Amino acid sequence: MYSTVRDMSGAIEAAARLAELREAVGVANGPDRLIAALPLLVDQVAAEAGVFAPHVCARALGQAAGDVVRAVSLVRAWAATLPRVAHTRAGLDDMRIFRRITPAFRAPARGQYLGASLDYAQRLLDFGDGLPVGIPLKPSRNGHGAAEDPLGPESLPRTWDDDRRPEDAPSNGLGAAGGFPRAALTLEREGLLGLVDPPARPFDRTRNQAQPHGDRGAFLQLLSRSETGSLTALAYSAQRGFGQRQDPTLIELRQGSLPLRMRRPDTAREFVLGWIPVTTAEVAMYRMHDGQPDARLTLGFGATLGRVERRAIAAAVLDATCARAVQQPPSVKEPSEDEELLTAILDGQEASGFVEHLKLPHHVTFTSDLDRLRQVRGSNGE
Amino acid sequence: MSALSEMARSARRGRSGYNYAYLDESAKREVRRAVLKALCLPGHQIPFASRDMPVARGWGSGGLQISLSVVESDDRLKVIDQGDDASMNARALRALIADTAEVETTTDAREATLIQTRHRIPEDDLHEGQVVVFQVPIADPLRVVDSRASITRRMHAEGDYSAIWLYLYEDLARLGASSFSHSYPVEVQGGYVMSPTPIPRHDVPRLDGAPFVSLFGAGREATIYALPPYTRVKPLAFDDRPFEVESFAGPCFRCGASGTYLTEESHQGEAVLVCSDTDFCRRRREGSA
Numbered sequence: 001m002y003s004t005v006r007d008m009s010g011a012i013e014a015a016a017r018l019a020e021l022r023e024a025v026g027v028a029n030g031p032d033r034l035i036a037a038l039p040l041l042v043d044q045v046a047a048e049a050g051v052f053a054p055h056v057c058a059r060a061l062g063q064a065a066g067d068v069v070r071a072v073s074l075v076r077a078w079a080a081t082l083p084r085v086a087h088t089r090a091g092l093d094d095m096r097i098f099r100r101i102t103p104a105f106r107a108p109a110r111g112q113y114l115g116a117s118l119d120y121a122q123r124l125l126d127f128g129d130g131l132p133v134g135i136p137l138k139p140s141r142n143g144h145g146a147a148e149d150p151l152g153p154e155s156l157p158r159t160w161d162d163d164r165r166p167e168d169a170p171s172n173g174l175g176a177a178g179g180f181p182r183a184a185l186t187l188e189r190e191g192l193l194g195l196v197d198p199p200a201r202p203f204d205r206t207r208n209q210a211q212p213h214g215d216r217g218a219f220l221q222l223l224s225r226s227e228t229g230s231l232t233a234l235a236y237s238a239q240r241g242f243g244q245r246q247d248p249t250l251i252e253l254r255q256g257s258l259p260l261r262m263r264r265p266d267t268a269r270e271f272v273l274g275w276i277p278v279t280t281a282e283v284a285m286y287r288m289h290d291g292q293p294d295a296r297l298t299l300g301f302g303a304t305l306g307r308v309e310r311r312a313i314a315a316a317v318l319d320a321t322c323a324r325a326v327q328q329p330p331s332v333k334e335p336s337e338d339e340e341l342l343t344a345i346l347d348g349q350e351a352s353g354f355v356e357h358l359k360l361p362h363h364v365t366f367t368s369d370l371d372r373l374r375q376v377r378g379s380n381g382e
Numbered sequence: 383m384s385a386l387s388e389m390a391r392s393a394r395r396g397r398s399g400y401n402y403a404y405l406d407e408s409a410k411r412e413v414r415r416a417v418l419k420a421l422c423l424p425g426h427q428i429p430f431a432s433r434d435m436p437v438a439r440g441w442g443s444g445g446l447q448i449s450l451s452v453v454e455s456d457d458r459l460k461v462i463d464q465g466d467d468a469s470m471n472a473r474a475l476r477a478l479i480a481d482t483a484e485v486e487t488t489t490d491a492r493e494a495t496l497i498q499t500r501h502r503i504p505e506d507d508l509h510e511g512q513v514v515v516f517q518v519p520i521a522d523p524l525r526v527v528d529s530r531a532s533i534t535r536r537m538h539a540e541g542d543y544s545a546i547w548l549y550l551y552e553d554l555a556r557l558g559a560s561s562f563s564h565s566y567p568v569e570v571q572g573g574y575v576m577s578p579t580p581i582p583r584h585d586v587p588r589l590d591g592a593p594f595v596s597l598f599g600a601g602r603e604a605t606i607y608a609l610p611p612y613t614r615v616k617p618l619a620f621d622d623r624p625f626e627v628e629s630f631a632g633p634c635f636r637c638g639a640s641g642t643y644l645t646e647e648s649h650q651g652e653a654v655l656v657c658s659d660t661d662f663c664r665r666r667r668e669g670s671a
Binding site for chain 2: 073208212349355360361367368
């Protein structure tokens with residue numbers, strides 16, 4: 001019986017041992033294999049954790065048996081115990097670009113640069129690797145099938161972006177990232193973009209508590225670490241029409257490597273500490289108010305660690321919808337326009353933690369609920 | 383603190399390969415500062431930069447951060463969930479604190495110096511010098527009247543509690559009784575309205591003038607609040623409709639206690655009521671309560 005799920009005789013250890021059978025599969029594959037085989041999944045863990053450490057993220061995925069939320073939890077808790085030695089600012093103009101598209105403009109300055117993308121590949125499940133379509137399964141103890149490793153431990157698959165190295169990117173000769181000027185610049189020069197006022201300032205939610213709303217820097221950090229599915233769903237709700245009439249356009253999507261530059265404390269000489277993979281998106285929002293078009297576009301910005309592009313796009317949409325709602329408050333805020341609501345719900349750790357805490361025993365509080373219910377039914381003469 | 387001294391400190395690691403009491407020293411210091419502020423302003427919600435902990439958000443991460451920040455090596459630790467020391471999550475939290483802070487544990491509330499709890503206050507009369515750390519899911523008692531912190535913060539700042547009084551009144555008018563079951567809102571020392579966390583109403587009067595220190599930690603909501611010893615804690619209620627605690631049909635099936643908080647369990651197919659405080663119940667049966 002549930003209320004007696006108590007640990008008198010090592011139930012926690014026994015339950016964990018059962019789960020370890022599954023973990024072993026992930027661990028046996030090893031961080032290198034996971035990074036090579038599932039690069040976007042590792043990127044998603046890094047992005048939601050807000051920690052770029054691919055080997056740690058891959059290890060966490062293995063330990064979590066592939067549960068992204070749990071992997072993120074492991075990475076964040078690990079990172080929280082590390083001292084913050086220093087901080088630095090990375091300028092987006094410094095980014096070495098592997099991919100840059102501007103859906104809003106047919107032929108932007110310096111052109112489109114498609115890079116590595118599965119976007120246009122047909123989504124046909126590929127059976128052409130010679131493996132039988134029905135992989136023979138050995139039934140495991142819990143009845144689920146566990147396939148023999150078809151590749152063997154030696155064959156590290158090459159990935160679709162194995163050859164990407166920052167130094168291979170187009171050189172940064174024009175004072176703009178990879179020589180690509182921001183596509184939104186042309187709009188800015190023409191005065192078509194609403195000014196963001198005040199501009200976002202860097203904020204670290206992991207060390208400071210943000211105001212419930214109104215600090216765009218804190219909000220952008222929250223969006224960059226938000227749970228991927230929630231981020232997508234909320235951005236979609238804005239597109240789907242839950243909100244003021246609006247029409248988001250992706251001005252530019254960039255993917256590349258961002259150098260983290262620091263100065264040596266002794267000689268003050270600058271050096272590159274390392275490169276992090278980043279995807280950024282800029283979305284322009286064109287809206288009608290009372291039948292009148294806005295005189296300006298609202299520009300939303302989204303950024304994420306790694307290469308899961310929908311994260312950056314969704315973040316940019318939500319930044320724009322919230323920024324627009326501040327400038328001209330709607331009578332009724334929809335979720336995608338409500339920064340305070342989004343702040344409360346978008347972090348995957350907070351949301352999943354609280355949803356899953358319902359698995360903890362609640363008989364004390366439920367007894368109290370029932371007491372009230374009986375009292376109320378009694379006093380109503382039922 | 384400089385980064386270097388912190389690195390030097392973290393080199394002196396505890397038993398499990400982590401810093402003493404798990405958290406790094408600057409995190410502990412921040413939590414302690416929030417706790418001190420909270421004790422100076424009883425019932426007021428103090429923000430703090432809640433760290434990611436090795437337990438899920440919503441599973442006691444706030445209480446855990448307080449416990450790890452205030453624990454000392456000569457503490458005796460008790461951790462309960464629903465009053466039960468052997469509940470799975472309580473055991474996991476207890477193991478983490480005990481392993482990393484190298485403290486003794488106990489199930490006897492009378493001899494514990496630090497008690498972390500979810501949903502209950504132990505039945506024993508606690509005494510001066512004891513610290514009770516509550517795990518808090520929802521810190522703001524005004525969440526029921528407005529879900530926006532931007533609004534409820536202003537209500538607290540202005541002492542404007544008309545909305546929650548109206549909520550109570552409407553309950554009485556519509557239902558004939560207050561619908562608050564657990565988490566019954568209380569007024570602290572004539573000032574802030576506070577949520578005593580999801581303790582049942584049975585436990586609410588036991589906070590009034592209590593000799594122990596109550597520290598409330600909400601990890602997910604990054605909030606700490608507190609009651610210093612001997613603080614006046616009054617449940618919100620109208621003069622002619624007094625506050626009511628839960629009522630139970632009969633004493634504890636196991637130990638025969640009446641006046642304790644009971645929950646239902648199955649005994650040979652029959653539903654019986656037993657003490658939710660399992661250690662208190664055990665000691666009564668063994669004649670040592």
